[in-house]
Amino acid sequence: MNAETQRVRFDQILIEPAYRKVAAAIGERILSRSLREGERLPPETELARQFGVNRSTVREALRELESGGLVMRRPGSKLMTVSRPQHNAIAEGVSRALVMHDVTFLEVWEALTIIEPPIAEAAARTRTAEDLASIAAAAERFAALNTDTERAVHYAAEFFRSVGRATHNQVLGLAQEPLLQLLEPSLRVMIDEVPQARSRIATAQKRIAEALRGRDVEGARTWMAKHIRDFRKGYEIAKIDLELRVTAE
Amino acid sequence: MNAETQRVRFDQILIEPAYRKVAAAIGERILSRSLREGERLPPETELARQFGVNRSTVREALRELESGGLVMRRPGSKLMTVSRPQHNAIAEGVSRALVMHDVTFLEVWEALTIIEPPIAEAAARTRTAEDLASIAAAAERFAALNTDTERAVHYAAEFFRSVGRATHNQVLGLAQEPLLQLLEPSLRVMIDEVPQARSRIATAQKRIAEALRGRDVEGARTWMAKHIRDFRKGYEIAKIDLELRVTAE
DNA sequence: GTTGCCGGTTTGTCCGACAATCATACGATC
């Protein structure tokens, strides 16, 4: 019990700048539904008056809320309205975080092997007729594209998204979105480099879609697992180093 | 093919405000590692000069980057440095998004049933001795707390986190974090309302920890599944409506 | 029903300013 290690400890005192307090205040009102979605926010001058701060300070707070997706403006409008964060916007933040943390392709792929098969399984139980339609549409569009890599990649990802939506569980849909965003760049390379990639993906999609149609829980899970395993084979054939760090779009 | 539906279509032209362009420019430099982590950002006046905009505009851009976690200041400093986003900060954004999307307890619980057992399975394969130690520490601390609900909840969540870390897959760790954040409030209620909750959780933790120690892949998965299923029973005993929407902290 | 026009709002951006705080270097002290 020597003197060096027995120093008195104090908690760090945190001083928050006004712009953050303002952001927190508005954000709380939104989260608590006191401000409802679609409702427009008071003008900046009005907010500044109410909070007793300068308009510049309010604007900095708004930028914070804006990048969190809690407020946005409808396209082509300048009026700020309360909004629910868009999935792809939120996922982009997650993707950037993962990129900054030097996540490898292997980690993304491994996460996909874990999360996608159970998603397919759940989707087999809960899918509606509309879900089937949008899943089939994505699969058909992918199969129809023999040259346009860019759009093929898009529909390959869209297939996963539509299966995710079919679970009717938003948590799962949002959890898979960052993975898809990180997957896309490597998928692009793979589809270009590996000739048989397109047909293998198309086949897997068809099998999965069939299983979902027949509410075949087991089939959906195993075909999805196979679909994901195929990606890894594709990586290896395309000579994409699995230990490589993923990069932003 | 009537005239109404056959209008010529134009893509929406998007005009981005300067503050967003500035944020994008700086963000890109960070993502591309041109600005490295820990490195300090040029002063606001300097950035304003380089971009040819006003300092106010730069500040709005910085708030955007700040809330994305790409820049931060070390505690007690005012100098902005490049940073990798903290997991809990990112997860908080995801949590808020899910709250805004009216996610129910059932959805969160269902996502946990899907994601946690495979995580435990993966952890059984990859855990190190240090991982075991921190998992055991969380379990012991939880078991030792018989009165302090707040900290008990914290260590129940911390147990999941340490198992997640043991996978050595950052994607999985980050994917589970929002779920834990949303779980905590309901866990608090449950531990207070259901007398046997503590002992059941403690037992499950112990079994999972043992399985991880023995690299028992199957055991880790099934005990984790049981652990999660128990939460649902707890919800029902505590009369927490599973269709209830989750709320922010 | 579409188009043109008009006044009032609201936002995006700029300028200039100042106090508080931080970073850093330099002695002074024990």
Next chain:
DNA sequence: GATCGTATGATTGTCGGACAAACCGGCAAC
């Protein structure tokens, strides 16, 4: 030699005011 006090400059947080551009809603005209 390590710690402390101090002086100086750099940087941020916040403020006030300003103005053009774009948007909003309504009304008149075709």
